[in-house]
Amino acid sequence: MITVDTTVPSPLRIGVELIAVEEGAPLTMDLRLESVSEGVLVTGTVSAPTSGECARCLKPITGEVEIDLTELFAYPDSATDETTEADEVPRVGHYRGAETIDLEQTVIDAIGLVLPFSPVCGPDCQGLCPDCGIALADAEPGHHHEKIDPRWAKLADFRDGGEDDK
Template identity: 35%
Template sequence: MKKQSEFVYDLRSMGLLGHPGEWERVNTTLSAPADLKIEVIGVAEGSPLALELMFESVSEGIYVSGSVSATARGEDVRTLDEIELPIDVDIQEMYVYEQAEGDEDSYVIDRDQLDLEPAIRDAVVMALPFSPSKDESEEFSFTVGEDLEVDESEADSPFASLKSLLDEKKES
């Protein structure tokens, strides 16, 4: 595992390692890691991430469930105005003691420690809207051009000859 971060939990000190049926709640606020974003919106590094999680020991590993809340900031794709969206994501991940052969998607418990950062990153980034816009209840206003009044006669129009051909076809 990389350097120790605030997203890493020591399962031995929590009393969960190898004790199926035991559980512990974790309600805390952590600083958001870097790159928790997509092109137009994201959670800024260092902004608060509220975690309300339950760690449950099972025979295969640790089941982590709960929610992660944050505020994403970016641009409205229609107006390019600054926008803030609350993000509330459910987490339901199984951290295994040993990864099964051919299973590259599972999160693994490494040296009695569980790192929540990859699971939180996956959940939050996947929850970010691809085309963020203001809440649908807010009215989107736009300017519509006014109808132009045409003063020129139809004979002066560049489409006059096409119109006459169309009229001839209708008569025949």
């Protein structure tokens, strides 16, 4: 068993359209790698800063994501390797004569599952005015636009003293 406590740059942008861990952002890993009968069991946490924009008002937001990892990397020719499909369980690989594990896809999948699909800057964010696009948090109290049903628009001319009031 070994422990790994390191920080590495994110190899690519990890996330959804509105919020993500940007490429090059620091991924802080606190992991424990254990040799078990079927392979290498990786447990621990990975954390990283996030950035994006609020889904309601489009203001920039930042935060942090922390994921818990538990993943088995199967040894070649183990019972797990022989009884599972190639894409079901990650495998221990070999690189320059040493056994290796590739955590990239595991971390990408785990972060993608915990990030919100529609991030908001706060639970009370009111969003944008649907008529003029101003952030409702910045608008004056009682901000609204008078809407006239197009079917009644001609009658509004009579009320306002328009040209059709003959």
